[in-house]
Amino acid sequence: DERIKTVSAFLNERMNGRIKLAEKFLSESYKAEVEEKDLKAIVPYGRVTAIDIFESRRGDWVVVVIKDYWGCSRVFKFVPIEEENEFGKFKIDNIIEIPEAK
Numbered sequence: 780d781e782r783i784k785t786v787s788a789f790l791n792e793r794m795n796g797r798i799k800l801a802e803k804f805l806s807e808s809y810k811a812e813v814e815e816k817d818l819k820a821i822v823p824y825g826r827v828t829a830i831d832i833f834e835s836r837r838g839d840w841v842v843v844v845i846k847d848y849w850g851c852s853r854v855f856k857f858v859p860i861e862e863e864n865e866f867g868k869f870k871i872d873n874i875i876e877i878p879e880a881k
Contacts, residue, residue, distance in 0.1 A: 780832055781867060781868060781869050782832060782839070782841050782859040782869050783830055783831075783832065783841055784867065785804050785859060785866075785867050785869045785870065785871065786804075786830065786841045786843060786857045786859070786871065787827075787830060788804055788866070788867075789801050789804035789805070789857075789871055790822070790827055790843065790845075792804070793818070793822050793824075794824060794825070794826075794827075798815050798818060798819065799815075801818065802815070802818070803864070803866045804866055804867075804870060804871055805870055805871050805872075806860055806862050806870040806871060806872040807862065807870075808872065809870075809871060809872050809873060809874075821874050821876075822845070822855065822874060823845060823847040823848065823853065824847070824848050825845040825846050825847040825848055825853075826845065826846045827843060827844070827845055828844045828845070828846050828852065829842075829843070829844040830842070830843045830844075833856075838858070839859070840856050840857060840858050840859065841856075841857040841859060842854065842855070842856060842857075842877075843855045843857060853876060854876070854877040854879075855874060855875065855876050855877065856873075856874070856875045856876075856877055857871050857873075857874055858871065858872045858873040858874075858875070859871060859872065860872040
């Protein structure tokens with residue numbers, strides 16, 4: 780699925796410290812909202828342990844589990860939208876960490 784490919788490409792660039800290239804996979808509106816330093820804080824450095832599509836009535840999104848630098852597994856919701864450029868037809872319009880349920 781191209782949505783997973785877009786999120787995977789974004790995460791690959793982010794985890795390798797190439798934030799400027801990672802920004803190419805963000806929607807224009809989301810790029811206007813977040814700065815480079817914000818993006819580093821939103822998505823921690825770590826290892827992706829799972830990635831999949833979550834389908835809901837309010838729209839589909841990509842769920843990602845990242846094991847961060849300290850060994851904690853954190854879950855993120857990546858909201859894809861159709862916005863085409865030379866890097867593909869989907870872009871990430873929002874990234875939200877899903878807090879652990881207690």
